[in-house]
Amino acid sequence: MFWNVAWRSLAQRKASVLLTVAALAVSVLVLVGIEHLRQNARTGFARTVAGTDLIVGARTGDINLLLYAVFRLGNASNNIAWRSYEEIAALPDVAWTIPLSLGDSHRGYKVLATNQNYFSHFRYGSDQTLVLVQGTPFDGLQQVVLGAEVARRLGYQLGDQLVLAHGAASTSFTLHDAHPFEVVGIFAPTGTPVDQTLHISLESMEVIHRQGKEIPALEQLQPRSITAVMVGLKSRIKVFQVQRLINQYRGEPLQAILPGVALTQLWSTLAIMEKTLRAISALVLVAALFGMAAMLLASLRERRREILLLRTIGASPLFIGGLLQLEVLVMTATAVVLALGAASVALALGNEFWVDNLGLQISANLFHAATAELIGYVFAGALVIGALPALGAYRMSRSVPAGL
Amino acid sequence: MTLSPDSPQQASAEHPAFYCRELRFGYFDKVSRADKEVLAIPAWQVARGSRIFLRGASGSGKSTLLNLLCGMLTPTSGELRVLDCDLAGLSGHARDRFRACHMGVVFQQFNLIPWLSVRDNVRLAAHFAGGKSTVQARLAELAEQLNLPKALLDRRAAELSIGQQQRVAVMRALINHPEILLVDEPTSALDQDNRDAFIRLLMRTLDHCGATLLFVSHDQTLASHFPTQLSMAELNQAGRAG
Numbered sequence: 269m270f271w272n273v274a275w276r277s278l279a280q281r282k283a284s285v286l287l288t289v290a291a292l293a294v295s296v297l298v299l300v301g302i303e304h305l306r307q308n309a310r311t312g313f314a315r316t317v318a319g320t321d322l323i324v325g326a327r328t329g330d331i332n333l334l335l336y337a338v339f340r341l342g343n344a345s346n347n348i349a350w351r352s353y354e355e356i357a358a359l360p361d362v363a364w365t366i367p368l369s370l371g372d373s374h375r376g377y378k379v380l381a382t383n384q385n386y387f388s389h390f391r392y393g394s395d396q397t398l399v400l401v402q403g404t405p406f407d408g409l410q411q412v413v414l415g416a417e418v419a420r421r422l423g424y425q426l427g428d429q430l431v432l433a434h435g436a437a438s439t440s441f442t443l444h445d446a447h448p449f450e451v452v453g454i455f456a457p458t459g460t461p462v463d464q465t466l467h468i469s470l471e472s473m474e475v476i477h478r479q480g481k482e483i484p485a486l487e488q489l490q491p492r493s494i495t496a497v498m499v500g501l502k503s504r505i506k507v508f509q510v511q512r513l514i515n516q517y518r519g520e521p522l523q524a525i526l527p528g529v530a531l532t533q534l535w536s537t538l539a540i541m542e543k544t545l546r547a548i549s550a551l552v553l554v555a556a557l558f559g560m561a562a563m564l565l566a567s568l569r570e571r572r573r574e575i576l577l578l579r580t581i582g583a584s585p586l587f588i589g590g591l592l593q594l595e596v597l598v599m600t601a602t603a604v605v606l607a608l609g610a611a612s613v614a615l616a617l618g619n620e621f622w623v624d625n626l627g628l629q630i631s632a633n634l635f636h637a638a639t640a641e642l643i644g645y646v647f648a649g650a651l652v653i654g655a656l657p658a659l660g661a662y663r664m665s666r667s668v669p670a671g672l
Numbered sequence: 673m674t675l676s677p678d679s680p681q682q683a684s685a686e687h688p689a690f691y692c693r694e695l696r697f698g699y700f701d702k703v704s705r706a707d708k709e710v711l712a713i714p715a716w717q718v719a720r721g722s723r724i725f726l727r728g729a730s731g732s733g734k735s736t737l738l739n740l741l742c743g744m745l746t747p748t749s750g751e752l753r754v755l756d757c758d759l760a761g762l763s764g765h766a767r768d769r770f771r772a773c774h775m776g777v778v779f780q781q782f783n784l785i786p787w788l789s790v791r792d793n794v795r796l797a798a799h800f801a802g803g804k805s806t807v808q809a810r811l812a813e814l815a816e817q818l819n820l821p822k823a824l825l826d827r828r829a830a831e832l833s834i835g836q837q838q839r840v841a842v843m844r845a846l847i848n849h850p851e852i853l854l855v856d857e858p859t860s861a862l863d864q865d866n867r868d869a870f871i872r873l874l875m876r877t878l879d880h881c882g883a884t885l886l887f888v889s890h891d892q893t894l895a896s897h898f899p900t901q902l903s904m905a906e907l908n909q910a911g912r913a914g
Binding site for chain 2: 578580
């Protein structure tokens with residue numbers, strides 16, 4: 269009966285109720301969406317690189333090195349000499365190295381020049397290696413292995429020819445069109461920037477940048493410099509020792525970072541932004557809840573006779589107050605359902621955007637503990653702020669009746 | 673509070689429906705900054721089963737009296753017993769429950785929640801009295817006595833004519849087998865023909881249930897339907913010396 273009365277009472281004021289629910293739904297959408305993106309971004313970034321003990325590049329900020337070497341965000345300020353790379357690779361504690369050379373692109377996707385070690389030593393997620401769904405690793409010049417997204421979005425298949433562009437922009441005037449590449453392999457999706465990358469050998473990179481000359485013998489195609497190096501150690505205990513060694517390298521200013529530490533620094537830099545976003549979304553919710561309370565309080569005046577009638581047929585003030593609270597709960601629950609539905613749709617549609625811009629897979633599944641916790645706060649807030657009109661109705665129903 | 677199962681005659685003498693002694697109600701008037709007495713009844717009692725026509729214009733204290741009788745207000749001083757029960761001694765919640773179980777009230781207008789169906793309006797009243805399982809049977813019985821077609825029961829109250837609404841209000845008031853029916857100007861929105869038909873129907877329905885009726889109106893032409901007549905002017909001594 270209680271439920272029926274509350275439901276019909278809301279249905280009676282459709283227009284204002286629907287607008288209130290819409291405002292509330294938008295605020296819940298913002299709250300839940302931001303939290304979901306934040307969490308997914310964190311886990312996405314964290315799983316991008318695994319098993320790499322050190323990342324070495326030219327001296328720059330820790331976070332900057334991490335961003336351009338691992339996430340392909342931004343550009344390297346300087347390169348490191350091939351000789352430095354060779355010396356690092358020869359250090360007794362170093363188990364393996366992956367040289368990374370960036371700078372070219374293909375239709376907005378970055379090109380990474382590396383060597384065979386990339387296929388055997390690169391790890392992501394929970395220590396997974398890269399898997400080729402089709403083809404083989406590059407084995408010679410002018411061969412390219414595509415990340416899953418590159419192949420999917422641009423529709424490339426094995427054997428297709430493509431031309432790389434100089435620089436990172438999606439439209440470049442300098443095309444390396446004298447040296448077309450052939451697709452020889454395609455990686456399985458990883459949910460990391462690897463999916464957005466085209467992989468070629470260091471020698472291929474060298475060839476396309478020596479325009480107009482004869483292609484020399486393979487041994488002569490050693491690059492003079494590379495962008496960064498990923499280093500795996502024989503024993504992790506030595507990590508700080510090797511880091512110090514590299515940082516003090518005399519040949520040129522180098523910098524070695526621990527990816528995990530740099531990632532933590534990145535998060536602490538972004539913490540203020542995250543907190544601001546959360547505070548804003550919380551305030552938007554509070555504003556929507558106040559809007560709901562205001563709508564209900566305004567409706568009390570026109571419901572005065574209704575309330576007196578209910579009192580006369582025996583409703584207690586508690587029933588009247590409870591009725592208002594129930595209406596608050598019904599509106600909140602409706603808004604939450606709408607918001608979660610809209611958020612799921614938005615995440616599914618926005619997936620490509622996140623993948624293209626950050627190389628992150630944002631899960632469309634909203635139903636996890638963090639969302640449940642937020643929804644809990646939404647209901648708690650609704651009950652607290654909804655207590656205002658409920659209290660108003662309660663007090664009105666206790667005041668001297670004028671209707672009789 | 674027990675309701676005597678004795679014969680009506682005996683019950684009415686020893687256990688009146690209403691009993692007032694030195695009943696006073698006043699409030700502090702903010703404009704004149706003085707206590708203002710609205711109602712003062714030295715002594716009044718109504719036997720059970722009576723049907724009383726109480727004539728009173730607005731401002732005569734009739735609203736206050738009705739509010740006191742059904743426990744929406746509590747007296748400033750004096751004694752008021754309803755069905756042998758001292759309402760002022762009950763908690764607020766118990767008073768609400770007492771009103772739901774033992775009294776039916778019909779107003780001049782706005783007797784029904786307009787956006788609920790007729791059936792739900794009546795069931796709501798039954799709900800506050802504890803919601804007995806016999807509600808549906810009682811509802812059908814009253815609908816028949818009050819000439820309300822079955823098809824009407826599932827319409828929204830707002831869709832009914834004024835006359836139908838007032839009859840539904842009586843049905844709502846009687847759903848819990850109350851001992852007392854308080855009626856305040858129920859016919860003022862009806863035309864002459866409907867007015868007489870309504871009163872006749874009300875009386876006939878009361879013949880079935882035997883509730884005490886207090887009918888308040890300023891319309892002297894209705895008085896002829898009632899065996900006992902009374903005016904607020906006689907009853908209310910407020911503002912008079914002595």
